[in-house]
Amino acid sequence: MVRNKEMHHASIVEAATKEFLKYGFKDASMRRIAANSGLCVSGLYRHFAGKKEMFSALVEPARQGLMDLYRREEADQKIAIVAEGIAGWENGGDAQLAMKYIYDHLDAFRLIVCKSQGTKYESFLHDLAMLEEEATLSFMAFLKDRGERINDFREKELHLLVTTNVNAIFQAVEHGFSREDAMHYAKTLDVFFSKAWEGFFGY
DSSP, rough: OOOHHHHHHHHHHHHHHHHHHHHHHHOOOOHHHHTTTTOOOOHTTTTTHHHEEEEHHHHHHHHHHHHHHHHHHHHHHHHHHHGGGGGGGOSSHHHHHHHHHHHTTTTHHHHHHHHOOSSSSGHHHHHHHHHHHHHHHHHHHHHHHOOOOOOOOHHHHHHHHHHHHHHHHHHHHHHOOOHHHHHHHHHHHHHHHHHHHHHHTOO
């Protein structure tokens, strides 16, 4: 019985992923998902409370994982600076790190970025940019507290620059890049933005 439930759940996840990728959240049909997973509609509700909960189950683990990755990277940078001083700050490689994670969970991020209208995930890029902005401000304050000189800046300009940086990464998803092309693009982004951020910070 447990095995059958697990098999049904796996078939629902597969059918739901295909349905949401094809039609988007708003136009996805629970009836089609049920038919394509070999169940009746009522059977779906034994696994998910509704369409929103189903969509969330498909994307939330990947979304949370990326948020955690950003937080760990900030913490690691601070640890390196405490240990080695400003020379320990490795500015560059963030886009490649993020892109690898994104392409390890590509269907989830295709759903979030391209197919989430009508769900709480449609603000994902804005939310991620806000997290990155908070992390950048925290990092700059951390450097100042350690006696490092940081260029003066306008926070509203920082917001736009961080938003641009985050959106640039997900352009690979929106444009359907292969993993190989996406990783090459991420390397290009790291070269492009690392010099820009060094100039913005004043290093």
